[in-house]
Structures are given as C-alpha cells and as structure tokens.
Amino acid sequence: MEQRTFERFRQLVYAKSGIALGDQKETLVSARIAKRMRTLKLDRYEAYYDAVVRDGSGEELTELIDSISTNVTSFYREPEHFDLLAGLLKKWKATGQARFRIWCAAASTGEEPFTIGITAAETLGVGAVDWKALATDISSRVLQRCKEGVYTPQQISAVDPVYRRKYFEKTTRNGSPAFAVNATLRAGLVFRRLNLSTPPFPMQGPFDVVFCRNVMIYFDNPTRQRLVAEIHRLLRPGGYLMVGHAESLTGVTNGFKGIRPSVYVK
Numbered sequence: 090m091e092q093r094t095f096e097r098f099r100q101l102v103y104a105k106s107g108i109a110l111g112d113q114k115e116t117l118v119s120a121r122i123a124k125r126m127r128t129l130k131l132d133r134y135e136a137y138y139d140a141v142v143r144d145g146s147g148e149e150l151t152e153l154i155d156s157i158s159t160n161v162t163s164f165y166r167e168p169e170h171f172d173l174l175a176g177l178l179k180k181w182k183a184t185g186q187a188r189f190r191i192w193c194a195a196a197s198t199g200e201e202p203f204t205i206g207i208t209a210a211e212t213l214g215v216g217a218v219d220w221k222a223l224a225t226d227i228s229s230r231v232l233q234r235c236k237e238g239v240y241t242p243q244q245i246s247a248v249d250p251v252y253r254r255k256y257f258e259k260t261t262r263n264g265s266p267a268f269a270v271n272a273t274l275r276a277g278l279v280f281r282r283l284n285l286s287t288p289p290f291p292m293q294g295p296f297d298v299v300f301c302r303n304v305m306i307y308f309d310n311p312t313r314q315r316l317v318a319e320i321h322r323l324l325r326p327g328g329y330l331m332v333g334h335a336e337s338l339t340g341v342t343n344g345f346k347g348i349r350p351s352v353y354v355k
Contacts, residue, residue, distance in 0.1 A: 090119045090134045106154050107286020107312040121156040155230040162197040164204050164247040170331045171208045178212040189220040192296045195304040196224035199235035206277050207252050225283035235280045238270030286312050288319035295325035303333035317343045324355045
C-alpha cells in the first residue's frame with residue numbers, strides 16, 4: 090500500500106470511528122482489508138478506498154471499520170471491576186434502590202456484557218428488581234456475535250461452573266461442543282450499535298455504572314475528551330466509571346474523582 094493511500098484510509102477511519110491509526114499500522118491495515126478486497130474482487134487498495142467512499146448505504150464503511158477494529162476480550166477480564174460492581178449493587182439495593190442501569194460501552198463479542206449480566210443477576214436477583222445492561226459497539230460483526238451468545242468451552246472456562254449451569258445451555262457450533270447464553274441471562278441485556286467518537290448519544294440515562302474499558306487507548310485526546318464528557322453527562326451523581334487497567338483519565342478535563350486506578354466516581 091502506498092503511503093498516500095494509507096493516509097487516506099487513516100483519515101477516513103479517524104473521521105468515521107475516532108480510531109487513530111499510527112504510522113506503524115500500515116501493515117496491519119493492509120492485511121485486515123485484504124480479505125474484504127478479495128471478496129469484492131478488487132486488486133488495488135485505491136479501488137477499495139473508492140468503493141468505501143462511494144457506497145451510499147454505508148455498509149462498506151461498516152465492513153472497513155469491522156476489519157480495522159481490534160476485539161480482544163474474555164469473561165471476567167480484569168475481575169476486580171466485577172467484584173466492585175457486585176459490592177456497589179448490593180449496597181445500593183440495601184438502601185432501597187429498585188432500578189439499576191449499567192452501560193458496557195465496548196461490548197466486543199459479548200464476554201464483558203454477559204459477565205456484567207451474571208454479576209447483576211447474582212447480586213440483584215432475576216425479576217426481584219428492575220435491572221438492565223446496555224451493551225454497545227461500533228462493529229456490527231461483533232454485535233452479531235453478542236446476539237448469538239455462543240462460546241467455546243475454552244472461551245467460557247473463566248465462568249464458575251455453577252454459573253455456567255445456571256446461565257448457559259450446552260449446544261454445538263460447527264460440530265464442536267459449545268455453550269449458549271440462556272433466556273434468563275439474555276433478558277437483562279440490550280445490544281445496540283454505537284460510535285463512541287460521535288457524541289451526543291441517543292441514550293437518556295442516567296446510568297449507575299459505565300464500563301468503558303480498553304477502548305480509549307485507540308483514541309486521541311480530543312476524542313477521549315468528548316467521550317468522557319458524554320459519559321459524565323449520562324451517569325447519575327455518585328455513579329461509577331470503570332476504564333481499562335492500562336487506561337486513565339490523566340490529561341482529560343472531567344468531573345470525575347479517582348477512587349483507585351481505573352475506577353472513577355461522578
């Protein structure tokens with residue numbers, strides 16, 4: 090890929106998703122979009138760029154963003170956050186709170202929001218109080234994986250066997266054993282496509298807890314600033330924001346108070 094063409098892709102991806110691709114990402118971009126180019130029977134990167142820009146439906150742009158997006162996740166990743174979530178929900182429930190709203194801003198393939206769901210169901214009960222978890226992602230491809238909710242035994246290995254029996258059903262995928270999220274757990278979650286780089290968002294809130302983990306590392310500071318301000322708007326007073334352990338709000342003007350590394354309160 091010529092440098093000029095890479096720069097055009099880089100500017101397009103940033104403008105449409107907020108993902109800031111560094112100079113060293115040219116090889117990654119080339120490799121990620123090559124499969125899509127083969128599907129469209131295109132042999133030049135410039136031709137693929139033109140196809141993305143000229144597609145009035147926006148579907149090819151979605152394909153491009155899906156290709157560029159990195160989706161690394163697992164059940165109970167950074168488990169301290171889920172321990173904290175359980176403690177907060179238990180405390181708030183004890184004070185008489187009966188409505189709970191949680192937002193997972195970068196759902197990826199579903200492991201994080203379903204872990205949130207298990208934590209909420211175990212802490213608050215199913216049907217005992219009104220709780221919902223909204224899970225969003227820019228990638229329509231991974232959101233489809235979320236909605237399917239089917240995982241291999243290896244992917245689900247971090248889930249306690251008790252919860253595995255309670256919230257999953259045995260099934261098969263491509264002839265191999267798998268586990269599917271059951272209706273009890275699905276009932277508490279809603280999945281929607283959302284571009285975190287383009288606030289304001291359509292949700293009204295207020296949310297009690299927002300998980301926005303391991304996504305801001307891909308944004309530049311102005312994009313992070315806008316996103317954090319929007320999260321602050323959507324959180325209720327006393328609500329919590331959890332970011333990835335490799336992230337912080339240092340350098341971002343915000344109304345949050347740091348409680349511990351990667352945890353903030355409004």
